[in-house]
Amino acid sequence: MTDPQLGVLMLVLFIFLIMLGFPIAFTLMAMGVGFAFLAYDGNIDTVAALLVQRTWSVMTNDVLISVPLFVFMGYIVERANILDRLFRSIQLASGALPGSLAIATLATCALFATATGIVGAVVTLMGLLAFPAMLRHGYDVKLSAGVVCAGGCLGILIPPSIMLILYGATAGVSPVQLYAGAFFPGLMLAGLYMAYVMIRVLINPSLAPPMPKAERDVPYATVLYQLATSFLPLALLIFSVLGAIMFGLATPSEAAAIGALGALILAAAYRSLSYEKLRESVYLTARTSAMVGWLFVGSFMFSAVFAALGGDAVIKDFVVGLDLSPVTFLIVSQIIIFILGWPLEWTEIIVIFVPIFLPLLEHFGIDPLFFGLLIALNIQTSFLSPPVAMAPFYLKGVAPKHVNINDIFKGVMPFIFIVLIAMVLLYVFPEIGLWLPRQVYGH
Template sequence: MLFSLTNPEVAIFMMGIFLFAVLLGFPIAFTLMAMGIGFGYYAYYDPALMDHIFDNRIFSLFVKNTYTVMDNNVLTAVPLFLFMGYLVERAGIVSKLFFAIRLAAHRLPASMAVAALITCTLFSTATGIIGAVVTLMGLLAWPAMVKAGYDKKFASGVICAGGCLGILIPPSIMLIVYSVIAQLSPLRLFAAAIFPGLLLAGLYIAYAVGRAWLQPSIAPKPRAEDIPPRAEILKEVLVSFVPLFGLIMLVLGTILAGIATPAEAAAAGAFGAILLSWFYKTLKWQSFKESVFLTAKTTAMIMWLFIGSWTFSSVFSYLGGHEIFEHFFTSIEISTWQFLIITQVIIFLLGWPLEWTEILIIFVPIFLPLLEVFDVNPYFFAMLIALNLQTSFLTPPMAMSAYYLKGVQKKNVELMEIFAGIMPFLGIVIFAMFLMYMFPGIALWLPETLFAN
């Protein structure tokens, strides 16, 4: 059948089989490798150059891709940031932080929701692992909010939305991966993501406060007798907030100031997480071993995804798959804003069956060559993608953040209640994308200012 098709048709057929296999539940990394090697064998098949069955260029391509991933200096930061996040998660730092911010914000409407969102923002900065953030905050903040009388839907939306900020706010593993795929500076991507990340977190907090002010029954205020003296609140904030915030600023500051590469800053952050665990007297051998194991496991998954997707993308491009998309977009005579809307809608829809890693590594490279055609700043486009990927975790019926929360709360909340709670936050993400499109300086001002020379 394949030999009766043109190469571009084979490329589309290859993509269709991959999506079908993913929907059936096959492991994505190994499906990519199987598709890449299988169709690559056809693409590079040349009987005149073959002495035996394994004499095909696809095998050397696969080996070279594996070596390239192992030899990539930027990707060295991935396991170090993962280790930093897992250690912070297991050190009990987040529970102290949530308690301190909750006390400091007690005068605000929905003070516990505000505390949860700020904690999610800081914890997301330290880890960037959405499943870890939503799970931990689902065990820590969600029961506390419900016990205080908060509406379950409202509390669920806060936890799910706040937990997704990790792939946007730097130092983000997603941005490191994007920098490798798009051949962009990770420093500029980190700088570009700071204001969009803070904007989205700020919009979440504004919504929580405004909703509680208009509808006080969904987020009752804490009782006066539950609030300790101001001196005790200040002490809790200093002990819990300042060290973790200082660690984050150390990592981000050294990167943005050009003092350290992302890998070097990640190493400093990992060492700082060990010191924080020692400072809080929570550094235990068991939690240290778990952090190392989970770091190795997650890193291996990401790296195999890279190897598989690069092999897949190389074959897809060699067969002419990318040319089909480029010809389509250039032939329909659309403007820049229409191109951006079409691409973002495609990314939004892909977020239902796929995770951000597959979307970035497989599909974003299809659009990257078109940015020059439509005169789109690559860093601006990266921030649109980063914001849009938030929706892949918040859009029912495949909203993974909802399933993470449901997994830890089981019978305490229904899945439909979680879906109902996250819908307003999904609208906020789309609104943030609109704001950034109208005011590109939200993403571009800081990198242009910091790296003007």
């Protein structure tokens, strides 16, 4: 068997093993080490040096320093007990809109997801807070479930997204430019979600009955006070972090450190910072960061051996030989990523499969930043589409017993189509994602 054939076998065998449920990071490392012996004729010194080199490259990657800091910021904000205040204030402010509770849920999800970037946390918390509130007010179960699940996934796209940091580290694209590029597509997707809800409610008001007048008839002073004590502090924290990054006042790592400190101050101001919560946040941050780190060690080892065997050249030659147009390549690659989102999580897609497409971007004349924005939109579906569909499963875990998983799946389907519409809009009007990076950074 030739080296390129071994490379293809390596990729096929890896996909088979992860479908069986083997741990991703350690499967990557085991496959890398095992096939490295074949690639380097059993030279154990070369294999050991390669593993050490790849581990060291992850430890010294400046871009990845921001990951634990942003994750820590998210866990602290999550435990600051401001979500109920935030939801209530936005609910009061949007009371006159059709489907006001759903709109308030999406707005709260967008802001809170921006602060945390942790899909499971946002979906779970909103499932405990907003989902029962919508059901109590007679909202349709499927519409309510779709709103919570789709809104909770916005943190994958809206900066400061951990996914964009990992894509930047993988593709060699500046996370700062990715943040600038993802800003308007994130707002566009959240806006499309809200527009969909309002249109559906206007067509069929029974899906989301208006709130009783007694609940909406609140003095403006009360609404302003609620917004000033919940929405404003969190918004200031988020935009100060993003502004520092986008305008070059701080690197992503420095801004993440500022954000982590700001989250601690915010939690203390709300009198919700305790030793137990701090310890739990540190533990969860360490666990999440370790998972990301080992994934990168494994993927770097795997990709190095895969390239040494000539596997990437085989795939590149095969795709080039198909004589695809750039448009066809974009469509095919996004369909593959969409399908991969059914059994896999976004981390595996970014660190394992995206590097297979990256060498082809230059051939087709595609901007890696634009490609990353399409992937960031596409990966929203990996949390929503069955059979894995982590967001519906998170919601099912906290939903009332009468809500079944099939209703939740039916509820998220329209939002999956909205994501696909957003991808089409971004492709047809690429300036949605590229205008801000060009204006600020001359990209």
